[in-house]
Each structure stands twice: as C-alpha cells, then as structure tokens.
Amino acid sequence: MRHQTIHRDNVLRGKNIIIGISGGIAAYKTPQIVRLLKKSGAKVRVALTDGATRFVSELALATVSEERVYRSIFPPADTSGTDYTRHISLGEWADAFVIAPATANTLAKLSAGLCDDMLTALFLTLRPRKPVLIFPAMDGQMFLSASVQRNIATLTAQGCRVINPDSGELASGLCGVGRMPEPESIVASLQNALHSTAATSPLYGKSVVVTAGPTREKIDGVRFISNYSSGKMGFAIARAAAKRGAMVTLITGPVHLETPPEVTRLDVESALEMHDTALSCFKSCNVFIGAAAVSDYRPLDPSEGKMKKENPEIELTLVRNPDILAEFGLQKASGQLAVGFALETQTGLGNARKKLKAKNLDLIAFNFFDRKTSGFEVDTNILTLIDKEGVTTELPLLSKDAAAGQLLDCIEKLCVYTPGINPLKNV
Numbered sequence: 001m002r003h004q005t006i007h008r009d010n011v012l013r014g015k016n017i018i019i020g021i022s023g024g025i026a027a028y029k030t031p032q033i034v035r036l037l038k039k040s041g042a043k044v045r046v047a048l049t050d051g052a053t054r055f056v057s058e059l060a061l062a063t064v065s066e067e068r069v070y071r072s073i074f075p076p077a078d079t080s081g082t083d084y085t086r087h088i089s090l091g092e093w094a095d096a097f098v099i100a101p102a103t104a105n106t107l108a109k110l111s112a113g114l115c116d117d118m119l120t121a122l123f124l125t126l127r128p129r130k131p132v133l134i135f136p137a138m139d140g141q142m143f144l145s146a147s148v149q150r151n152i153a154t155l156t157a158q159g160c161r162v163i164n165p166d167s168g169e170l171a172s173g174l175c176g177v178g179r180m181p182e183p184e185s186i187v188a189s190l191q192n193a194l195h196s197t198a199a200t201s202p203l204y205g206k207s208v209v210v211t212a213g214p215t216r217e218k219i220d221g222v223r224f225i226s227n228y229s230s231g232k233m234g235f236a237i238a239r240a241a242a243k244r245g246a247m248v249t250l251i252t253g254p255v256h257l258e259t260p261p262e263v264t265r266l267d268v269e270s271a272l273e274m275h276d277t278a279l280s281c282f283k284s285c286n287v288f289i290g291a292a293a294v295s296d297y298r299p300l301d302p303s304e305g306k307m308k309k310e311n312p313e314i315e316l317t318l319v320r321n322p323d324i325l326a327e328f329g330l331q332k333a334s335g336q337l338a339v340g341f342a343l344e345t346q347t348g349l350g351n352a353r354k355k356l357k358a359k360n361l362d363l364i365a366f367n368f369f370d371r372k373t374s375g376f377e378v379d380t381n382i383l384t385l386i387d388k389e390g391v392t393t394e395l396p397l398l399s400k401d402a403a404a405g406q407l408l409d410c411i412e413k414l415c416v417y418t419p420g421i422n423p424l425k426n427v
C-alpha cells in the first residue's frame, strides 16, 4: 500500500485547488480530501460529473468546501450577474487540479479532449505548468485494459501526473490493483507536486527513464541465470527524480520493492524484454539512467520444459545480450543525457572511464562492489561520479537514497552548466 509523508512546511496554505470527482465508488471518500485541504489552508472548489453525484452528495461537498459545487458548464438560464464563462475563470483561478477518482470513462474523455461538463472543460482551460494530478480508480481488469492504459499514457505524455492506484480489496469484492489511494496520500502527492513546481530543479517536468534490478535469462522452463541485484539503487534514483518533479518511468527486472510514489513502473524479466521496453522510451526521454544489472549473456536455446538430469555434464551456449545503455548513448539526440553505472570488484576507475567513452555517456557512476557496504543488495553504496569532461567526484559511503540525491545533483548540473550540452527540452 502506498504510504507518503506529508511535508511539514505547508505548501498548501493559500493555494487554490480544484478537485474533480468522477463517478466511481471511491467518490464517497472525496469530502475527506476536501476537508484535509481546507485544514491545510487551501481554498477548494469542486467540479463533479453527473455520475459522481450517484456516489457522493453535492451538499456534503458544498458544506465541507464552503463553496458551491460545479457540474455543468451551462449556468441556469435565469441567473443574472453570473460568470458565464466560469469554466475559464476557474481554470485561471486554480493553482492545481486533482482528479480523484478518475473513472475509465473520464480518463477516455480527458485523453480525447472532450469537454461536455465542468470537470472536463476545466482540464482543458488549466494553464501549462499548473500541476494536474489524476488518480484512476476502478476494477483491476478495467485498469489493466489496453484502452485505459493507452489513455493514461496519453495523459502522462501531456504532462499530467497519473498516480497508479493502490492494490487491495475492490468494490467488487475481488482483490487487485484499482483502489484510490487514501485521502491523506492524495494530499501528500499534491503537496509534493506543488513543492516540485516551486522548486527550481532542472529535472522538473522532464522525462527520466531509469532501469533497475537484475534480469533473468532462461535456461529451461524452471531455471535461469541472474545476479544479486536487488534494484535498491535504481529505485532510490527513481524516487529522488520523482521528488524533483521529473516524470519517471522505472523499467525493472524482478525485485521485491514497492513502487516509489508517482513513478510509472514497467516490470520485465529478461534482458531482451528490458531492451524492447527501453527502446520504446528512447525517443521521448530527456535522461536515461541505466542502473539495472542486465545480464551480459543469455542461453542460446533455452528448453521449454524442465531439462532432465540425464548426462553427467551439459554444455550451455551463451550469446551476448544487447547493451541497452550503449544503444541509447550512441543514438541519443542533443538535449538527451545518458547516465550509466560501472560495477567493479577491483579498483576499476580506468574501466569506468573507458565505458563512459565507448558508450558515449554523459556521466558514469563507478560503483565499488564489496557486498558488505556497497554494490548489490545492501542499503548503502560507494560511488565515484565521472562526467564526460572528466570531472570526478568521489562520494563517501552513503545510503542509496543519499547517493541517488548526489547523482541527481550531478545530472542537474549537466543539464544546466556543462558547455556543449543543450538544455533539455520536453519532447
């Protein structure tokens, strides 16, 4: 289950927030979101769909928000002195727009640009750079359906923050992904988004792709070749980048880690799967960070079923896997940054420098591996960062979260200060 801490400094005070509510069962929780926002000093207006009124009362929302609520874009015919273009003035008024719950139907309307009610019209009138947070909530199968996922991808590409639903018991009685996060968690996501908007991180709004974890290379139906990677470093980088306002896609091999808040996670198993998934992100990403421990080789001809224990010896032919990071580095366009890791068991700074050049990277983190304090599985790491100008920064033993922060500081500098590197732009 998602868990987020609410920022102590109150970024919500004095902010104008619109809550858009569509017709999912989770709508019954929305008065609590409004109440929490009001308690933090925000002004709240509510726009709800006709469907939403089946699940939550307009009177309850008007009472907790201390404002009239909006449904249609058409004002009553007999009202004089009305702001007839309220869908535009409210869009200008808002500092942020939170759509919770977002039904499959409303996601489709938003992604298609339809605007036949106040909620969908406001979505179109909101100014760029004002955070839009969308919390899809629905049955698990609905959420995973191709059309819902396509609509989510469209909205994400437009700069909306689509926050994956939680897993747990659903209204249908089934268990799965689809639950709207709790009101406290929604408020925390909004606070983070407002913080990142305010922050001056050059990574804000940029598309950052991180690979993490090990890959598994099938020997037969029940066995594989892999490594000790836990994914902790890649997940720490993804978490830190999302906190700085980046739109993060995390492509991960099999790991036992929770998805960091506001990160889009794509699970893969083999190096070839990771390669194919990464390829689809190459063109649109601003920064590609290869932190996965991708197997260099895979068995040439894995058996379908379980191999029998018949021979005293067997031979396994291994073939090279694609080098995902090198592929990105060698084809990246200006305005894109490639960042890699070089895990070495001995003093391998020279090797790391060679990799940096050969793969056309902008930055490499030489990762000393001793299995006790740094490298795979443990919570700490020792990194030496080398950028393409040769500037070398030796970091002490740090938690992986702190090391991720230092790495991102370095990437931010590359975005802004290094001559020859074009400023990143959203693609």
Ligand SMILES: Cc1cc2nc3c(=O)[nH]c(=O)nc-3n(C[C@H](O)[C@H](O)[C@H](O)COP(=O)(O)O)c2cc1C
Pocket: 021, 022, 023, 024, 025, 026, 049, 050, 051, 052, 102, 103, 104, 105, 106, 137, 138, 139, 171
């Ligand atoms: C009892 C019930 C619960 C529903 N819960 C959801 C839900 O959680 N998520 C969802 O996407 N649709 C849900 N629906 C379907 C929507 O209400 C329906 O698609 C509606 O057209 C949504 O309209 P709106 O997006 O304009 O609010 C539910 C329908 C019923 C009858």
